[in-house]
Amino acid sequence: MGTETWWLYVLECQGGALYTGIAKDVDARFEAHVKGTGAIFTRLNRPLRVLGKATLATKSEALRAEYAFKQLPRADKLQWCTRGLERFLATTLSKTFDRLLGGPG
Helix, strand or coil, X not given: CCCCCEEEEEEEEHHHCEEEEEECCHHHXXXXXXXXXXXXXXXXXXXXXXXXXXXXXXXXXXXHHHHHHHXXXXXXXXXXXXXXXXHXXXXXXXXXXXXXXXXXX
């Protein structure tokens, strides 16, 4: 079994809405959203562009990162997309996981 890379990604959608998801191939997933075969949210709020993306080692990590990121206020999400989602993962994710998921700390 090879390594499995997953991505956390954030889309800017029509009307200024943000959509956060995970995928193994962000470009293919973005195209699915654009074609209307992605999530229901992006069928109703057409995606305009990928605002940010970051790699994670496993699907489990990606799901936890997605959950943690979705808990942030919109302004924080936009700041992290500007700064880089990789920085979000490196600087805050372990603390956020611990707090949100009841881990140590």
